[in-house]
Amino acid sequence: MTRITVLGGTGYAGRNIVRVAAERGHTVTAYSRNEPASPVEGVEYRTGDVQDPEVIRAAVTGTDVVVSAVSPRGELEGTGKLRGIERRVAEEAARAGVRFGVVGGAGSLFVSEGGPRVADTPEFPDAIKPEAAELAAVLEDLQSSAAELDWFYVSPAGGFGEWAPGEATGTYRTGGDVLLVDESGESQISGADFADAVVSEIEHSEHRRERFTVAY
Template sequence: MARITVVGGTGYAGSNIVREAASRGHQVTAIARTVPAETIDGVTYISGDVLDPAVVQRAAAGADVVVAALSPRGTLEGKLVGVVRELTAAAQAAGARLGVVGGAGSLLVAPGGPTVAETDGFPDAFKPEAAEMAAILDDLHASDAALDWFYLSPAGGFGAWAAGEHTGTFRLGGDLLLVDDEGNSTISGADYAQAFVDEIERPAHRRQRFSVAY
């Protein structure tokens, strides 16, 4: 059993990871600005703002794995890179592994590029978010070699608007965007969470970004 703290544990990706980890018997703490009306059995919920350094330190204290399941939106727009840097430092100081819910925008559509965010069809409105998530990945690659981290990029079609089902069947990849025979790139929230918690239980991508899709 691992002690897992999920920062952003009530969002789409975070809540799926919390549910999956708790179902496997891990000791799970979810940190978010507000505690949801419906909670998951066995999960400890803590209300806190990650822009408060004390909340970041609390997230790492006593954890085996700290999960950053945050998006650069709302109050975190333009600030997430700094927040994850603080989480990274806190996790390393606590001797915890860091897992990051990444973005798909920095994945390559072909060997050598371009990235998904650089393609003509990528919406301008999402480019700042993709840039922030890419900067977080760059920071991790440049981090102290003693830091144990992983960054899991979802398929292109990942989000609450396409929640999907828990199939238990998916593919893992590297820096290339995974697509099916029809060119679609999708993954459900539950299957993304399964891949994420699998990595926590059986580390195979230390200090690496990897990806998941059908």
């Protein structure tokens, strides 16, 4: 049994991770600004603002893994806001010897080996480019972090979100820095299967100090 803390535990990615982790018997604590509409049985929910250093310190204390599923939206929208928060979590995690996982986006993945990033393609929506850039900067910070920080960064498929929840299939593929697509050129993953991959990474630690991606 692993003690897992999820920041942004009531958002789309976060609540899926929380649910799957609890179903597998882990001890789960979820942080969010507001109480969940549909709490998962056995999960401890705490409210707090991740912009508060004391909230971050409390979240890292007494856990084995802290996963940030926070997005640069709402009050966290704006260049550098989320990046600063993730840096603070990383510092606290390194100090406490806690593993740190970050849920990123697909925008920082490459279309192909040696090709452009997804966010730099003409098809990528302009409205999402700032968010993609912020999450890419978080990854860069992790890649240049001190060796004592045990981290992983997971990018979902391009088709991942509240608007495309999908169904749990129990199957998925993992890759590295290149966007995974199926035979039709589609890049999809359900919330449940994405969470399955994240919790499996927590359980087996196959991607230490690196980014991986998940898709069908």
